[in-house]
Amino acid sequence: MNHTKFLGLLSVVALLLCGTASAQTITSAKGNIVVTKQVVGELAVVWTESGLVPNDWVSYLINGNVTATYACSTGSAATAMAPVGGPLSEGVAVIASSNGTIRKTVGVNAADAGTLASACSGNLLLYQVSYTGMNICDVTNNLLPCTTVGSGNFTKTFCNLNKNPRNCPPA
Secondary structure (H helix, E strand, C coil), X not given: CCHHHHHHHHHHHHHHHHHHCCCCEEEEEEEEEEECCCCEEEEEEEEEEECCCCCCEEEEEEEEEEEEEEEEEECCEEXXXXXXXXXXXXXXXXXXXXXXXXXXXXXXXXXXXXXXXXXXXXXXXXXXXXXXXXXXXXXXXXXXXXXXXXXXXXXXXCCCCCXXXXXXCEC
């Protein structure tokens, strides 16, 4: 192959590689447990990723474990019930911006009380939530490692069952 054709071929290969070699990385992932009048106990996961294909879909999985402890309140006293929960894996699909970045907040729900309401003769309250081993994974091409959300572990106790269980939110 002559020198000119080789340089031309090398230039085409370099252009192709430059178009696909942008550094794709989740640059930050944080979380906090939400406590508002509308939402209580949800883990808000906030992340940023760059180096993506502009205006293209990106798929994520938020993984970890969630445990919720509910309490049964009868008047001024409340008793904690057995914790509920287990592994969680929540999928999210987002379109990257025109500059190939994503900054997103997604809420992960606390474990549902399920049948605990029928076992409580009073008011069912949300006493505590815990999220452990939390991470977020870009699963679009499965090439990136997962990123830990903050420290990975989040716990919030909403009230003191012995002193003032009325401060606990309703389930």
